Amino acid sequence: MQLPANLNVYAAAALFVIGAYLVAIYIGLVVWTFRDIRSRTRDVLGQILAVLLVAVFTLPGVLIYVLLRPKETLAEEYERSLAEEAVLQDLHERRTCPSCQRRIEESFVLCPYCEHRLRDTCVNCGELVDLDWIVCPHCGHPHEVSEQETHRSKRKTVRATSTEPAEQEHAAELEPVLEQGAEPEES
Numbered sequence: 001m002q003l004p005a006n007l008n009v010y011a012a013a014a015l016f017v018i019g020a021y022l023v024a025i026y027i028g029l030v031v032w033t034f035r036d037i038r039s040r041t042r043d044v045l046g047q048i049l050a051v052l053l054v055a056v057f058t059l060p061g062v063l064i065y066v067l068l069r070p071k072e073t074l075a076e077e078y079e080r081s082l083a084e085e086a087v088l089q090d091l092h093e094r095r096t097c098p099s100c101q102r103r104i105e106e107s108f109v110l111c112p113y114c115e116h117r118l119r120d121t122c123v124n125c126g127e128l129v130d131l132d133w134i135v136c137p138h139c140g141h142p143h144e145v146s147e148q149e150t151h152r153s154k155r156k157t158v159r160a161t162s163t164e165p166a167e168q169e170h171a172a173e174l175e176p177v178l179e180q181g182a183e184p185e186e187s
């Protein structure tokens with residue numbers, strides 16, 4: 001006699017739990033879709049449509065959304081564009097001689113076409129070192145600008161460790177230029 005009444009209570013409780021569970025899943029799906037679409041597109045109309053799709057069609061809506069959503073998130077897209085940019089820049093900077101613009105290999109020290117100095121070798125460990133690095137990244141040995149480099153690039157400042165004769169030589173190179181510049185005023 002009492003069993004049916006108890007069963008009703010249990011059934012009601014079970015229905016309530018299942019109902020609450022379904023509502024929680026439903027809300028979770030909508031919130032997940034909202035977050036997911038926001039990470040993939042800035043288009044507000046697209047965001048609204050995606051959320052409506054899931055809100056109206058629930059699980060099948062989620063399936064359709066997953067099939068149709070943009071493949072990449074905005075963060076992934078940004079990372080990819082950065083990587084592509086870095087590759088392009090590397091190709092541009094490393095793989096052509098800055099002097100004659102011809103193709104060169106990564107491991108080249110001198111340009112084989114115009115003898116332009118591309119990289120140095122560390123005097124301590126022998127690894128390749130970029131010309132504008134001040135220490136060798138492989139062994140920590142201070143990297144000094146080579147003689148050829150000081151002759152070629154006028155921008156490079158003479159380091160404090162360099163010998164005095166070298167500085168005098170440098171000054172001697174500049175003097176004739178100044179004299180030549182002054183001559184036209186006399187004539």
Ligand SMILES: [Zn+2]
Nearest residue numbers: 097100111114
């Ligand atoms: Zn070259």
Ligand SMILES: [Zn+2]
Nearest residue numbers: 122125136139
């Ligand atoms: Zn080194």
